[in-house]
Amino acid sequence: MSQPPQSPDQDPAPEAPTAPEGRTSPGWPAPGASWPAPSDWTVTTPASHPEWTAAPQWQQPAPAVAPPPAAAPSPHGRRALAGAALAGLAAGAVGATFLVTAVFAGTAEDIGRGMAQEFGPAISEGVRDGMVEAAEEEMSLYEDEFMSEDYGWYAGGPGGDVEQFPPVEPEDLGPDEVLDEYAQSCFAGEYQACDDLLYESPPLSAYEEYASTCGGRVKEYAVPACTELE
Known part of the structure; x- marks a missing residue:
C-alpha cells in the first residue's frame, strides 16, 4: 500500500510515544491529528503604510506674568507712623502724670494743712501789718496835701487872712x-x-x-x- 507524498517543507508527523516495557502507555491523544497542516496557515503581515492620525496641536503656554514691584513707603506714611508713635508716648506721659497725681494727692493735702497751720498765723499777721502801714502812709500823704497852702490850710494861720x-x-x-x-x-x-x-x-x-x-x-x-x- 503506497503512502501519500509529503512536502519537503513538511516535517513527518511525530510518532506516538510508546510506553516502556512493563508499563501501560498513558491515554494521550495522538499528536498531529487535530492540528492543521502548516500549509493551511495564513500569514498576516502589517500594512506597509499604516494610517497614523495627526498629532494634536498644543497651544503655546502664555508667558508667566511677573508680580508688580512693591511700592516704596511714602514719606507721608512714615510721618503718620511717627505721629502715631509720638501720640502714644504723649498719652502714656499724661496717664503717668494722672497716676502720680492721684497717688500723691493725699500726701500733698496733708503737707498743705500742716504748712497752713504753721505759717498761716504769721502770714495773716504780716498782711494785716502791711495793710495798716499802707493806710497810715496814705493818710499821712492826704493830710500833708490837705494842709498845704493850695487848700489854705497851714499851721498857725489866722482865720482873718482867708478870703x-x-x-x-x-x-x-x-x-x-x-x-x-x-x-x-x-x-x-x-x-x-x-x-x-x-x-x-x-x-x-x-x-x-x-x-x-x-x-x-x-x-x-x-x-x-x-x-x-x-
Missing part, C-alpha cells in the same frame, strides 16, 4: 432832713452847724461840699473849721 464871700442859701443838697437843718443853720451864721454838717455828711456829697465852704463864705476847705471865721 470870705457872702453866704449862699442851700438848694437841693439831698433828701436827709437832719442834714438839711444843719445846712440852714450854717447859712444863718451858726458856724458850729457848718462843722457838724461837714462831719455828718456822706463823702463826696453835696452836703459835704456845702459844709466845706462854710455855707459859701470861703473856698472849699479854705479853713480847717468854720468856727475860726467867728
Whole structure:
C-alpha cells in the first residue's frame, strides 16, 4: 500500500510515544491529528503604510506674568507712623502724670494743712501789718496835701487872712432832713452847724461840699473849721 507524498517543507508527523516495557502507555491523544497542516496557515503581515492620525496641536503656554514691584513707603506714611508713635508716648506721659497725681494727692493735702497751720498765723499777721502801714502812709500823704497852702490850710494861720464871700442859701443838697437843718443853720451864721454838717455828711456829697465852704463864705476847705471865721 503506497503512502501519500509529503512536502519537503513538511516535517513527518511525530510518532506516538510508546510506553516502556512493563508499563501501560498513558491515554494521550495522538499528536498531529487535530492540528492543521502548516500549509493551511495564513500569514498576516502589517500594512506597509499604516494610517497614523495627526498629532494634536498644543497651544503655546502664555508667558508667566511677573508680580508688580512693591511700592516704596511714602514719606507721608512714615510721618503718620511717627505721629502715631509720638501720640502714644504723649498719652502714656499724661496717664503717668494722672497716676502720680492721684497717688500723691493725699500726701500733698496733708503737707498743705500742716504748712497752713504753721505759717498761716504769721502770714495773716504780716498782711494785716502791711495793710495798716499802707493806710497810715496814705493818710499821712492826704493830710500833708490837705494842709498845704493850695487848700489854705497851714499851721498857725489866722482865720482873718482867708478870703470870705457872702453866704449862699442851700438848694437841693439831698433828701436827709437832719442834714438839711444843719445846712440852714450854717447859712444863718451858726458856724458850729457848718462843722457838724461837714462831719455828718456822706463823702463826696453835696452836703459835704456845702459844709466845706462854710455855707459859701470861703473856698472849699479854705479853713480847717468854720468856727475860726467867728
